[in-house]
Amino acid sequence: MDFNNIVPGITFEREYIVEETDTAAVFGNDNVPVFASPRLLSWIEGTAIGAVKPFLPEGWETVGTSFEFKHMAATPVGMKVRIVVELTEVNGKLLTFQIKGYDEVDKICEGTHGRAIIDLQKFMSRVSSKAKG
Numbered sequence: 001m002d003f004n005n006i007v008p009g010i011t012f013e014r015e016y017i018v019e020e021t022d023t024a025a026v027f028g029n030d031n032v033p034v035f036a037s038p039r040l041l042s043w044i045e046g047t048a049i050g051a052v053k054p055f056l057p058e059g060w061e062t063v064g065t066s067f068e069f070k071h072m073a074a075t076p077v078g079m080k081v082r083i084v085v086e087l088t089e090v091n092g093k094l095l096t097f098q099i100k101g102y103d104e105v106d107k108i109c110e111g112t113h114g115r116a117i118i119d120l121q122k123f124m125s126r127v128s129s130k131a132k133g
Contacts, residue, residue: 012051069111
């Protein structure tokens with residue numbers, strides 16, 4: 001399969017609102033009711049998925065392979081967060097994104113995120129085989 005339409009320079013961004021369910025308190029840090037790094041990670045991943053999904057043929061998806069990011073500033077509940085991704089490298093089916101996140105006051109994160117393009121049917125077949133032991 002050829003993915004010539006997935007090229008460095010593709011950018012995408014999404015905005016989210018931090019809710020109580022997005023806080024560190026929900027993820028086990030009981031006394032810290034601010035935006036949690038695990039939720040930030042999931043929002044980064046969702047934004048990267050959105051960047052390339054329109055360019056994938058039917059039956060193809062991407063899966064996360066790596067994260068390297070700094071969560072640099074706390075964000076309170078109710079504040080808007082904007083995640084920006086840019087595809088910076090394509091190596092066959094391996095994709096690398098530059099990631100940045102901003103709340104309404106600060107830059108809250110930066111780093112990189114890796115994803116792999118997969119044939120969903122083959123991928124799920126391997127997962128199914130693994131589950132059967």
